[in-house]
Amino acid sequence: MSLVESRIASTIGEQVDPLPVAIIGAGPIGLAAAAHLAARDRPFVVFEAGATVGSSVLEWGHVRLFSPWRMLIDPVVADLLAPTGWVTPDADALPTGRELVERMLEPLAALPGIAPHIRVRTAVTAVTRRGMDRTRSTGRSDVPFVLRVRGDDGDVEFVARAVIDASGTWRTPNTLGSSGLDPLGLERVRDRVSPALPDVLGRDRAAFAGGHIVVAGAGHSAANTLLALAELARQEPGTRVSWLIRNRSAVRVTTAADDALSARSALGSRVDRLVTDGRIRLVDGFEILRLEEDDERMRIVGYRNGLVEDLVADRLVNATGFRPALDLLREIRLDLDEVVEAPRRLAPLIDPNVHTCGTVEPHGFAELRHPEADFFIAGMKSYGRAPTFLLATGFEQVRSIVAHLDGDAAAAREVRLSLPATGVCSTGSAVEECCS
Template sequence: MTMLDLSPRPTTTERLTQLPVAIIGSGPVGLAAAAELTERDIDFVVLEAGSMIAASIRLWGHIRLFTPWRHLIDPAAARLLENAGWTTPDQDATPTGLEFVQQYLEPLASLGEIASRIQLDTRVVAVSRERMDRTRSAGRAAMPFLLRTQRTDGAVEEFTARSVIDASGTYATPNPLGSSGLPPIGSDAVADRILHALPDVLGADRARFVGRHTTVVGAGHSAANTLIALTQLAEQEPDTRVTWLIRNASAVRVTSSSNDQLSARARLGSHVDNLAAEGRIELIDGFEISSVAPDGAAISLRGTRNGTPARHDTDLVVNATGFRPDLDILREIRLDLDDVVEAPRLLAPLIDPNMHSCGTVEPHGFRELTHPDPGFFLVGMKSYGRAPTFLLATGYEQVRSIAAWLAGDMLAATKVQLTLPATGVCSTNLTIENSCCS
């Protein structure tokens, strides 16, 4: 195992103390980091690729979360908001993604001490150390981080920072359809027939699905949400067909569990179980995709089913196979990642889906998230790599600990506490994919 620098705080120089902490992403964990740093009077900048805060969540804003408000609000953010006159939503209600943004994230991002530090339309395309590629060691920890960004107008800029908190998430980088982890052969020729996870089936994207045969690939909660919406559409438009294709013998990740304290998630699994049992969803299991090809205006999925060559024809495919972190922008940063799930090496055993459900994750903070480049952190969904079902409360505790560490408050940084609802079955040792929604 790589030896990690677990000193109370990064090497401090006069220049570093004058630089802000760079937060990549303005989703819930990125904004929670901003709130935690605000309370500790540490300067920061939030770099957001989208034209609005929480751009990724807005893409699936029609989906209702399975976690109630009581587990969705960061404590530091709540304190700042309440001081500004904000009223906490009904703690037992479960919002949609858009309600989550409008009722919580937008008010938080609008607070004066945070709003002035958010830069929209600013995509981080690379992170390094100033004048240091990853091979140079002498004096490395004393050099500020360098973030290269590209704005939507094409302008390229560079920022320096004392520390980097990467909360950019994984929604923009889905896992490929291929069972090998690679895009199936022929993908480019049918890209217009393969949709991202969580399309708005009953709303903005409705016309695309009416009267067509849609196959949802994946065994997680993202797949379940889309399957339910498609069956509702089929009730209204009888020529609409729905197929669920999975590579395992059963969809254990979505099946219901009486042990799940998140009742909305348990109902989600039960609903899909019933739809499949009633024949309203055609279930194809044991299908391993290796190639795809156009079939007129439709698409043909080819591979094996239970070891035998197989083919499945459909009009559209929804890729709900989960997500993975974009690590390309971090090529010049010294990372210490687990070989399997691509999470920080000290965190990986705590979230390994072969050993843990998402409700049995142990509390963890800056120590488990530290990399050989001190002061750089992956947080939130991205910190989980390819492990499934990240819960927001986990990310909030991560950034609370990191903010305390940056402030030199080692007592608070090391005293990590995390209470998660029991979650029943949300992982399997047969496959690894992220699920939605926290």
């Protein structure tokens, strides 16, 4: 069904059968959901706010993933691509984000069974039920969903029989303040604050070279940036690097010797060596209170060891992790854990205080259900603020969800997933853990 036909159906109140499944986000998990629906010959439409598929991934496309290709390709995706002459990447190679998009997402999105159903530059701004806000119950599950979307032609409404929100968390980073709020003064120095994973050796080099750069965050995103900045400091005299963490140690990065993903486990030891060698200054136990202008620089003021302390920097990188964007779901009945903001049935399985990436149990539609029938959050967004997500987990999620929506109860229940044994995962998120 075309967007125009769906808008007409919404306008005149007709029930059109079959309505499509609406997928929010054309990243790895959203497109995997599309592939599973296409394989079952079920109608769908994918809404992507960016200009291309995988637009969020491309923003950190210079970074190499921790997972090898064998963990990054959904089996159904491989089956759909095989007849096109697609060459399977080396199973043990580690792609960059750009390679992931160019070698898998773009060929998948170009398939005749998928390409016509993708709407780029189309942001979903709200999801609801037709004629029902969240307070109305009678007959609720009998009416379709309505998605309000914003594209080049303005706002329109689209009706769907089910919704899979796979929009990820990349565009909603955690705050720099330990309280969960933005630190006071942020607006005055925002032009000197960078998001996670800047391309400091490439596209963003000029903004970092020769200055004092502070990285806030204790996870793998922070570690990736610190390594790049240390190399920049070697190449560009005058570049200094400081690392702010709230705790006494960055345990989630530096104690992962048992991580079966060797590229990830190596990060901690490499950062440790740079700290020991004095190439990175570690400032632990620091909680940011406010940010101040200091001529053309910025002053970071915080508590450390019970005292107020500050340091002056040219640029601050926010590598503190990510959180789900929930405002567009205000009219949807959600059942979210009050701590990590993940679906309540899933939250005990992914609590970062208990679980690592490799100890998360297999899960599917049953753990991802909400009181709103046929509405699911999948991918990194389903993990809320927990940092333990891997793409392989998201592929299994959408396989189970699509089977459920297709009435294949046996396949939906038969959840299977094999993840590598790991060390503790990062609150800053490993690269593929933030952008599904």
